[in-house]
Amino acid sequence: MTGGLSGKKVVVIGTGIGGSGVSALLAREGAQVLVLEKNSFPGGKAASFERQGFVYDTGVHWLSRGDKGPLGEIATLVGAEISYRSLEPGMQLTTGGRTAVLYQNMEDDDVLERLFEEIGVLPENREGARALFKDLARERSPRELEELDEMSFAEYCERFVNDEQLNRLLDAFTGMYMCISRRAASAGEFILCFSRQAREKNLCYPIGGMRAVPCGYLKALEEMGGEVRYSTPVERIVVEGGKVRGVEAGGFIPADIVISNTGIKETVALAGRHNFPDDYLGWVDNLRLSFGAVSVKYALDAEVVKPHLFCYFPDFHRPELVERQAAIFVPVPTAADPSLAPPGCQLVLAGSLAPQGLEDREQAAALCEEILDRIENTMRDLFPDIEKHIVWKIRTDTRYIAEISGRSTGEVIGLAQNRHQVGKNRPSHTTPVEGLYLVGADAGGRGVGTEMAADSALNLWRLLLHG
Ligand SMILES: Cc1cc2nc3c(=O)[nH]c(=O)nc-3n(C[C@H](O)[C@H](O)[C@H](O)COP(=O)(O)OP(=O)(O)OC[C@H]3O[C@@H](n4cnc5c(N)ncnc54)[C@H](O)[C@@H]3O)c2cc1C
Known part of the structure; x- marks a missing residue:
């Protein structure tokens, strides 16, 4: 148990990947964690349902790294048993009337040559295409990545090659990773997603359906003494004198720390706009979604x-x-x-x-x-x-x-990973309200969809643990 968090009353709003992940991580440190979920089921966008013997997901999910990425890191830390299955070849892509099989080993020269042939990259553009994929897959320092964060992915690609069919392949990747266009997407964020996936070769799906992940985290939380209340919407985050005091959810629930998994815009609305400075409000209002x-x-x-x-x-x-x-x-x-x-x-x-x-x-x-x-x-x-x-x-x-x-909009990921909203420009976990934190796809994480929400949970856990 860790002194700083032990015995602290923590309320987590929402059981998405971010909320369920951080709640189990904090319970591990001895915090008294209460999770409030408005739905009657766990998982948010990562929920699954049963109908006539079929278990289907809210989303249309397949995971970039599974147990080899942040989803697996949380599971290991909290002792959750979640398994994944990775299948080869990774996937098939059809575009411009041509079909290519994408193997997971994108670093292999022969695999790349076959991909360029199948997808129809023009012979005169092959060298540039090869150089682009080599550069995408290579390991980068955080500083190099930061420099690319504010560049558009389309602009980065054009440094190497401009091939119509290759651009369609890259559009497909940007759509799958970030659900925004290649022009809007951040080059740094794309490279991070691609290079990690290329290294791990573990494109996969969780056994038991997508819900296996949040359910695994919440089971671990409950085993460590935490509590989850379903069908319990938080109506208000209570703030007094710039500090969080707790939440209203059918009655007042006091807390030392409130962690919101509802999204940054919704969190501001729940806590009351009058509790935030004007420049923060202006910035939040202008954040773009996927x-x-x-x-x-x-x-x-x-x-x-x-x-x-x-x-x-x-x-x-x-x-x-x-x-x-x-x-x-x-x-x-x-x-x-x-x-x-x-x-x-x-x-x-x-x-x-x-x-x-x-x-x-x-x-x-x-x-x-x-x-x-x-x-x-x-x-x-x-x-x-x-x-x-x-x-x-x-x-x-x-x-x-x-x-x-629980949002007013129906975006796939959360805040868009465009060149103005990733890395050091992504909303941080902390807010201008003392004791009120953000977790999930909107704040403090990087990567593909669910994995960005899990990365956010890990980063918030580290922040609360070590300051
Ligand atoms: C169609 C679709 C396809 C996707 N495909 C993929 C994919 O292939 N791979 C991938 O990695 N990712 C994919 N994603 C993205 C991924 O699912 C999300 O980015 C991720 O799950 C978001 O997690 P989160 O922690 O931000 O919270 P969310 O899932 O947004 O959960 C928020 C939770 O908070 C609860 N809540 C909100 N307001 C309140 C309140 N007032 N009181 C109490 N509870 C509240 C909600 O009910 C919900 O449970 C997909 C998403 C969708 C929708």
């Missing part, structure tokens, strides 16, 4: 979809396809864990990016419906048999993501 997503979740009575993970862009040479299809990211969780469906059945999640904003709700809903129709068209075009095998299917839009994560 894209949102819509998805079709298919429960199938046969194994219809191959491969286990693919990314597909409609062939831009064929206008009739561009008009009816969508760019889709498709994990098949049952390929990693067959127990997520009845024997012989298959669970398939097909997602596509969508605007996250919900200012004009009717317009946003109509747009989401259109993208969802396009996802279904694409899946029918690629797998003509799919309709015959549907046990059930669920269409989810950005309102669903907003509802499940």
